[in-house]
Structure formats: C-alpha cells, structure tokens
Amino acid sequence: xxxxxxxxxxxxxxxxxxxxxxxxxxxxxxxxxxxxxxxxxxxxxxxxxxxxxxxxxxxxxxxxxxxxxxxxxxxxxxxxxxxxxxxxxxxxxxxxxxxxxxxxxxxxxxxxxxxxxxxxxxxxxxxxxxxxxxxxxxxxxxxxxxxxxxxxxxxxxxxxxxxxxxxxxxxxxxxxxxxxxxxxxxxxxxxxxxxxxxxxxxxxxxxxxxxxxxxxxxxxxxxxxxxxxxxxxxxxxxxxxxxxxxxxxxxxxxxxxxxxxxxxxxxxxxxxxxxxxxxxxxxxxxxxxxxxxxxxxxxxxxxxxxxxxxxxxxxxxxxxxxxxxxxxxxxxxxxxxxxxxxxxxxxxxxxxxxxxxxxxxxxxxxxxxxxxxxxxxxxxxxxxxxxxxxxxxxxxxxxxxxxxxxxxxxxxxxxxxxxxxxxxxxxxxxxxxxxxxxxxxxxxxxxxxxxxxxxxxxxxxxxxxxxxxxxxxxxxxxxxxxxxxxxxxxxxxxxxxxxxxxxxxxxxxxxxxxxxxxxxxxxxxxxxxxxxxxxxxxxxxxxxxxxxxxxxxxxxxxxxxxxxxxxxxxxxxxxxxxxxxxxxxxxxxxxxxxxxxxxxxxxxxxxxxxxxxxxxxxxxxxxxxxxxxxxxxxxxxxxxxxxxxxxxxxxxxxxxxxxxxxxxxxxxxxxxxxxxxxxxxxxxxxxxxxxxx
Numbered sequence: 001x002x003x004x005x006x007x008x009x010x011x012x013x014x015x016x017x018x019x020x021x022x023x024x025x026x027x028x029x030x031x032x033x034x035x036x037x038x039x040x041x042x043x044x045x046x047x048x049x050x051x052x053x054x055x056x057x058x059x060x061x062x063x064x065x066x067x068x069x070x071x072x073x074x075x076x077x078x079x080x081x082x083x084x085x086x087x088x089x090x091x092x093x094x095x096x097x098x099x100x101x102x103x104x105x106x107x108x109x110x111x112x113x114x115x116x117x118x119x120x121x122x123x124x125x126x127x128x129x130x131x132x133x134x135x136x137x138x139x140x141x142x143x144x145x146x147x148x149x150x151x152x153x154x155x156x157x158x159x160x161x162x163x164x165x166x167x168x169x170x171x172x173x174x175x176x177x178x179x180x181x182x183x184x185x186x187x188x189x190x191x192x193x194x195x196x197x198x199x200x201x202x203x204x205x206x207x208x209x210x211x212x213x214x215x216x217x218x219x220x221x222x223x224x225x226x227x228x229x230x231x232x233x234x235x236x237x238x239x240x241x242x243x244x245x246x247x248x249x250x251x252x253x254x255x256x257x258x259x260x261x262x263x264x265x266x267x268x269x270x271x272x273x274x275x276x277x278x279x280x281x282x283x284x285x286x287x288x289x290x291x292x293x294x295x296x297x298x299x300x301x302x303x304x305x306x307x308x309x310x311x312x313x314x315x316x317x318x319x320x321x322x323x324x325x326x327x328x329x330x331x332x333x334x335x336x337x338x339x340x341x342x343x344x345x346x347x348x349x350x351x352x353x354x355x356x357x358x359x360x361x362x363x364x365x366x367x368x369x370x371x372x373x374x375x376x377x378x379x380x381x382x383x384x385x386x387x388x389x390x391x392x393x394x395x396x397x398x399x400x401x402x403x404x405x406x407x408x409x410x411x412x413x414x415x416x417x418x419x420x421x422x423x424x425x426x427x428x429x430x431x432x433x434x435x436x437x438x439x440x441x442x443x444x445x446x447x448x449x450x451x452x453x454x455x456x457x458x459x460x461x462x463x464x465x466x467x468x469x470x471x472x473x474x475x476x477x478x479x480x481x482x483x484x485x486x487x488x489x490x491x492x493x494x495x496x497x498x499x500x501x502x503x504x505x506x507x508x509x510x511x512x513x514x515x516x517x518x519x520x521x522x523x524x525x526x527x528x529x530x531x532x533x534x535x536x537x538x539x540x541x542x543x544x545x546x547x548x549x550x551x552x553x554x555x556x557x558x559x560x561x562x563x564x565x566x567x568x569x570x571x572x573x574x575x576x577x578x579x580x581x582x583x584x585x586x587x588x589x590x591x592x593x594x595x596x597x598x599x600x601x602x603x604x605x606x607x608x609x610x611x612x613x614x615x616x617x618x619x620x621x622x623x624x625x626x627x628x629x630x631x632x633x634x635x636x637x638x639x640x641x642x643x644x645x646x647x648x649x650x651x652x653x654x655x656x657x658x659x660x661x662x663x664x665x666x667x668x669x670x671x672x673x674x675x676x677x678x679x680x681x682x683x684x685x686x687x688x689x690x691x692x693x
Contacts, residue, residue, distance in 0.1 A: 115152035116231070117178035118142040120163040121195075122185040132259045134186040135160070137195065137224060139262060140251060141182065144228040146368035147336075151232075153368035154178050155401035157269045173202020177402055180208070182231055191217040197227050199234055209234045221253055252296070257289035261296050268303065271406050271440045273311045273471035279303050287324075294332035298341040301325035302371075305344050311473045312506035315534060321345070336366025344375050350538045350561060352383040370401035378410055385576030385611055385618075387418035405435040409444045416448050419612035424448055439468035443475050450482055451615050453648060455683040458482045459692040473503045477512050483693075484516060485649045487680045491693050492516055507533050514540060519652035523547045538562070542583045547658045551590035558584045568596060570603045575611035578604040579621055586628050586659065601629050615647045620654050627663050635663060639672050648676035 118141050123134040139156060146153040154176045162172055169181055184197040195213040200206065211230060215223050252258050264282035267275040283300035286293055304321035307313050313321070325345045328338035339362030347355035359376040366372060377393035380386040394411045401407050408431045415424035428448065431441050442465035449458035462479040465472065480495035493516060500509050510533050517526035526544045530536045538561045542554045558580065564571055565584045573581055581604040588597030605625050613619070619642050626635035651673065654660055663669065687693050 113179055114150055115154070115178045116145060116180040116182060117154035117159040117172070117176045118145065119172070119181060119183045120160050121183070124185050125188040127188075132262050133188070133220075133255075135163075135266075136258055136262050137186060137220070137227075138182075138184065139265075140221070140224045140258075141228050141231070143251070144224065145231065146366060148232060149367060151368065152178075152400065155368075155370040155404065156265070157370075157407075158401045158403035161403045169200050169202060169205040175402070177399060178202055184227075188217070193217055193220070193223070195223060195227075197231075199231055220255065221251070252286070252290040252293040254290040254293070257286040257293055257296065260286035260289065261293070261299065264296075264299055264303070268299075268306075269404060269406065270438065271306065271310065272469050273307065273473075276303055276307050276310070280307065292331055294328050294335050294338055297324045297328035297331065298335070298338045301328065301341045301345065305341075305348060308348070309474055311471055312503065312508055318534060334365055336362040336364070336369055336372065338362075339365060340369065340372040340375065343379075347375075347379050347383065349535060352379065353562070353564070355379055355383075368400055370397045370404065370407060373397035373400065374407050374410055377414055381414050381417050381576075383576050384574040385578070385607075386574050387414065387612055390414045391418055391420075403434075405431060405438040406440060409438075409440050412444045413447055416444075416451055417612070417614070419614045421448070421452065437468060439465045439472060439475070442468070443478060446478060446482065450485060450649065453615060453646070453679065453683065455482065455486050455687045456690055456692065459687055459690075463692070473499065473506065474508050476503070477508050480512050481515070483684075484512070484519060484652065486683050487649075487651055487677070488684045488687075488693070489516065489520060489652060491684070507535070511537075511540075514544075518543065518547075519656050521656040523658075539580060539583065542580070542587075546583060546586060549590075551587040554583060554587035555591055558587075565600065566596075568599075570599050573603050573607045575607050575618075578608045578611075578625075579618065581607075582621065582625050582628065589628065598629060601625050613645060615645075615649055619647050620650060623654060624657060624659060627660055632663065632666070636666075636668055636672065639669070643672055643676045646679075648679040651676060651680065 118138050121134040121138045123131050138160075142153060142156060142159070145151060158176055169183075173179070173181055179202055181200040181202050182197065183200065184195060187194040193213070193215050195215070197211050197213070198207055199209040201208050209230075211227075213223050213226065252261070260282045264279040264286070267279040267282070280300060280303035283296050283303055286296035287300060290296070301321050301324035304313055304317055304324070308318065308321070322345060325338075325341045328335065329342050332338050339358045343355045343358035343362060346352075346358060356376075356379060359372060359379065363369070363372045363376065373393045374397040377390045377397060380393060381390035391411075391414045394407070394414045397407045398404075398411055408427060412424050412427045412431065415421075415427065425448070428441070428445055431438065431444075435441060442461040445461040446458045446465075449455075449461060459479065459482065462475065462482070465475050466479075469475065476499055477496070480492050480499060483489075483492035483495055492512075496509060496513055496516065503509065505513075510529050514526050514529040514533075514536075517523070517529060523544060527548065530541060530544060538557060542557055545551075545553045545557070558565055562577075562580060562584075565577075565581055570581075581600050585597040585600035585604065588594070588600065605622060608618070608622050608625065611618075620639075622638045623635045623642075626632070626638060655664070684693070
C-alpha cells in the first residue's frame with residue numbers, strides 16, 4: 001500500500017506540480033496557435049488528452065526513479081522535461097497544421113472558402129450626394145473581383161442590403177454565405193480622398209487586413225484597381241497576368257457616366273416598371289457621356305428587355321434594345337455581362353439554342369454574375385422544360401445573390417415547374433415575409449396557385465400585385481390568362497378588353513387575345529392578330545398555320561427557326577421541345593414525309609413522359625400526340641390518366657384543336673372529362689362568389 005511517506009520520499013507531488021505547470025503553459029500557447037490556424041475542436045481535445053496521458057506517464061517514471069533512491073527534482077531534470085514536452089508539442093503542432101489543412105480541404109467546398117461579399121463603403125463626407133461615389137467604389141471593386149476564376153463573389157443586390165445597418169459581421173457573413181467581407185469608408189475633403197479598406201473573416205469578425213489610401217480625386221479608378229488586387233492577393237488567389245488585365249477592362253473612366261450607371265442599377269432589383277424606365281434613362285445618359293461604356297450598353301439592353309416582359313415598349317425602343325446588346329458585345333467581346341444580355345435577347349426572339357450557347361459563354365467569362373445563372377435557369381425551364389437543370393442554375397444564382405427577391409422568385413417558379421410544391425410554398429412564405437412590397441412575388445404565387453388548381457388564390461395574388469405595381473401590364477395580363485386556363489373564356493375576354501382600354505392593344509394584350517381566339521376556335525381571327533404583332537412566337541404561328549391547313553408553311557418555318565428538328569435520326573429532345581417537335585411531325589405527316597413525322601411524334605411522346613407530372617397545359621399534349629399517330633385508345637388512356645391525377649385546367653386547348661375534331665365526337669371524350677369540367681366550374685363559381693370576377 002502506497003503511504004504518504006513514500007510519496008514524499010519520491011517527490012511525486014513536486015513532479016506532478018512541475019508537469020502540470022509546464023503543460024498548462026504549453027496548452028495556452030497551442031490554443032492561441034490553433035485559433036490562428038483554425039484548428040478543429042476535435043484536434044484541440046486530442047492535444048489535451050495527450051498531455052493528460054503524459055501526466056500519468058510522468059508520475060510512473062517519477063515513482064520508478066524514486067525507487068532507486070536517487071529521486072531529486074533537479075533543475076536539469078525539469079529542463080529535460082520541458083524540452084521533451086516542447087518537442088512533443090512541436091510535433092503535435094506540425095501534425096495539427098497538416099490535419100487542419102486536410103480537414104479544410106475535405107470539409108469545405110472551394111466556393112465556400114474562396115468567397116467574399118463587398119459591403120457598401122461608408123460615405124463619411126457628410127454629403128449624401130456623395131453616396132454614389134462611395135457606392136461606386138464598392139461596386140467597381142465587386143465587379144473586378146467577380147472576374148476572378150473560382151472566387152464566389154456575392155452580388156450587389158444582396159451585399160448592399162446592409163447599407164446603413166449596424167449589424168454584426170458574423171451575422172452578415174452567415175446571411176450572405178460569404179467567408180470574407182470587405183468593408184470600407186470614404187472621406188472627401190476638396191479634391192483629396194482618404195479611403196480605408198478592411199478585409200474581415202466572417203466566421204469570427206476578425207480583421208485579416210486593412211489599408212489606407214490617400215489620393216487625389218482624379219485617381220479614383222486607379223485606387224479601385226489597387227484595392228481589388230490587394231484583396232485578391234490577401235485571399236491567396238493565384239491571379240495570372242491575363243486575369244489582372246481583365247480586371248481593369250470594360251468600365252468607363254468618366255466619373256459622370258459611371259454615376260449614371262450606378263443610379264440605374266440601383267433601381268433594377270425591385271422590378272417595378274416605373275423604376276426600370278428610370279433606370280433605362282440613366283443607362284442611356286451614361287452611354288451619351290461615354291460611347292465606349294460597354295456595361296452601360298448591356299444594362300440598357302437588359303432594362304428594355306425587362307420592360308418588354310413586365311409592361312410594354314415601343315418599336316423604336318425594341319430596335320434600340322437590339323442595338324445596345326449588339327454594341328456591348330462589339331465593344332467588349334470578352335465581357336460576360338454583354339454575352340448574357342445577348343443570350344436574353346436571342347431567347348426573346350425565339351433562338352433558344354443560340355441563347356443557351358451565349359449564356360454558357362457569358363457565365364464562363366463572368367462566373368460570379370448572378371443574373372447569368374438566373375436567366376439561364378429561366379431559359380432551361382421555360383423553353384427547354386429541363387426543370388432539374390433549371391433548379392441547379394437558380395440555386396447557384398441564389399447562392400451568389402441570396403437576398404435578391406427576383407432570384408428567390410424565379411427559384412420558386414422553377415420549384416413549381418419541377419413539381420416541388422412544398423418547397424416552393426416555403427420559399428414563397430420567406431420571400432413575402434422578407435419583401436412584403438415586392439410586387440413580382442405575387443405573380444410567382446399566381447403560378448403556384450394555378451398549378452395547384454386554386455383560382456381564388458391566383459386572383460387574390462394578382463389583385464395584390466396590381467396594387468403594388470399598377471404599371472405592370474404583363475402581370476395584369478396573367479390574370480386574364482388564368483381565367484382562360486380555368487375555362488372562364490367570357491370572363492377572360494372582358495379582362496382583356498379592360499386591360500386594352502387601360503394600357504392599349506400592345507403586344508402583350510395581343511398575345512393573349514390571339515390565345516383566346518385559338519381556344520374559342522377562331523383560327524382566322526388568331527391569324528389576323530398575329531399579323532399585327534411585332535415579334536410573334538414561332539410556336540404560336542405554327543399552331544395557327546397548322547389549324548388552317550398551312551402545313552408546308554409550318555415545315556418552312558421550323559426549317560429556319562429550329563433545323564435540328566429535321567435531323568434523321570431524331571436528335572436528343574428536351575421536354576420543352578416536345579410541342580415544337582410534334583408540330584413539325586404533324587406537318588411532315590401532311591406533306592408526305594410520314595415516317596419522319598411519326599419518328600418525331602414518338603420522340604416527342606418519349607420526352608413528354610419523362611417530365612414531372614404537374615397540372616399544366618402540356619399535360620394534355622400526349623393526348624394530341626397519340627391522336628396524330630392514329631392511336632386513339634392510347635389517347636383516351638392518357639385523357640383518363642390526367643383526370644385521375646386531378647388535372648382540370650387548360651381544357652379549351654383540346655376543345656378547339658382541329659386535329660382532335662373526330663376524337664371529340666367519341667362519347668368517351670365528354671364522359672372522361674365531366675369531373676374535370678365540374679372542378680373548373682366550381683373554381684370559377686368560388687371566384688365569382690368572392691367578388692373577384
């Protein structure tokens with residue numbers, strides 16, 4: 001049995017005290033080192049356990065040494081123990097450093113570690129008019145950093161949401177999904193500037209780097225170059241010479257032009273028609289001040305494109321839009337934003353394949369340009385029907401611009417199109433809570449409500465949007481289209497008449513008037529409307545011409561618009577191309593190329609069956625495809641399947657199609673559709689009872 005006398009004789013207490021004191025000091029040092037190098041908590045616990053084991057080993061050695069009768073805690077022995085522990089600590093640190101690096105590489109995606117948000121610089125001059133200068137400094141730095149490959153740069157819409165807010169940097173970093181934050185301030189005295197810039201680690205709010213710049217006002221763009229390069233270097237990003245040159249291109253050296261550009265882009269995120277018109281005017285002012293300002297040309301083209309979608313533009317404005325986009329690419333062929341604008345214009349004019357090609361070029365040149373991924377996602381969904389690909393692109397856009405309401409709205413649209421209704425509802429609730437006055441949110445709610453068969457909710461959403469943005473003619477026309485889809489055709493006509501009386505018979509109104517003419521069987525009237533439209537859609541023209549028996553014209557139209565559909569054997573089709581493929585297939589059947597036409601129709605059926613089954617107008621396409629192939633029983637089976645799945649909107653599409661005339665004579669047609677028609681009628685009755693019609 002161990003006695004107190006034996007413990008004193010072997011000086012166990014002294015050894016224990018010496019070890020504990022030394023270990024404590026080393027643990028404090030290693031804790032500081034671990035914080036600097038971001039060691040994990042598990043690694044620090046491992047070090048502590050190692051020292052605890054060492055404590056036991058030291059006491060055993062001390063006991064054994066004491067049994068020999070030589071036990072003394074001399075200075076040299078303490079020194080040896082310290083050296084031993086120091087060497088062990090050094091080995092542990094070396095191991096920890098490598099483990100930390102390996103863990104970082106394994107557990108963090110490159111885009112997360114190499115990410116930054118540029119916050120709006122604080123204007124300390126006391127003059128609010130100088131906000132455009134301080135904002136411009138942050139904006140240009142952001143744009144330059146966005147050109148760096150493999151660096152995730154949060155978009156302006158999100159990072160500038162924190163302007164004027166005193167919020168913890170860790171909270172801002174978490175909200176933006178950025179590992180680093182760049183903040184700064186600008187003091188102006190006469191023509192002299194003092195700019196302070198700080199790079200902050202978002203995880204703990206610590207300052208990694210800071211710098212002061214004292215410069216005359218005339219050197220402002222050189223200052224921006226210096227700031228961007230120093231931030232890039234501080235983040236340990238290898239930047240080739242070519243990329244450095246690319247950072248400083250495609251902007252203006254004209255301060256007044258740049259201020260006009262900044263005023264314009266500040267007005268775009270809310271997507272209100274009046275704001276976008278004002279933005280277009282600012283971009284055009286910037287172009288007048290600097291005729292070589294490529295970004296201003298691209299932005300002007302984008303503004304008019306959005307106005308064309310949300311409201312209406314004149315023929316002269318449409319021509320200017322095309323010219324602006326072409327000029328941007330001409331001036332700056334390696335500017336990603338210019339290619340994105342070109343892609344959007346090509347999509348609007350019906351060239352989906354060309355648009356996809358330009359989107360890919362633009363996103364490669366501008367890998368942090370959220371709008372590129374945003375609009376590409378919309379193209380994939382609306383033109384090609386590639387719902388999951390669309391979701392991936394829009395999730396990328398949302399990561400780059402997490403607080404942008406329009407990006408969140410398009411993500412909801414994509415989720416709806418993919419049939420992910422629960423997630424779409426959750427995202428919509430978040431969007432409306434964060435941006436209660438964002439008018440476009442209610443258009444996305446309208447889409448979700450229609451696909452869920454809730455006309456009352458759709459009309460309420462449209463009413464709210466009209467209150468928030470009364471100039472949005474495009475949104476108002478969606479109300480008329482919703483009525484068409486629920487078979488309330490007379491109400492839809494009154495809706496369009498009222499809209500035309502308010503906003504004129506513009507192309508948006510004409511588009512839906514043409515659709516209403518189709519769905520009521522007035523094909524000659526539909527053709528007459530098409531002739532008055534500035535840019536009628538290829539598919540719309542093909543539908544009308546096919547109904548009027550102009551099948552050779554349909555073949556000629558698509559040979560020009562989409563020659564890939566004539567490949568033999570049939571190339572790969574996407575779900576969104578199924579209707580066009582079927583249009584060509586039917587036209588080929590009527591013009592003597594029956595085998596090629598049948599192959600196209602079978603290909604259309606195949607891709608149609610692979611898409612998500614949601615309540616949408618395309619759900620009845622398979623019925624039409626089977627009828628065109630002479631497969632009546634299969635067509636009725638598809639009709640039954642749709643009704644059994646609860647689908648009841650877009651029935652007038654089938655009721656008016658001349659290709660289905662004989663099919664509709666079969667008594668089974670009305671028998672199968674009776675419950676679907678009852679559901680549509682009940683929704684219209686509920687809307688009328690709610691005073692929405």
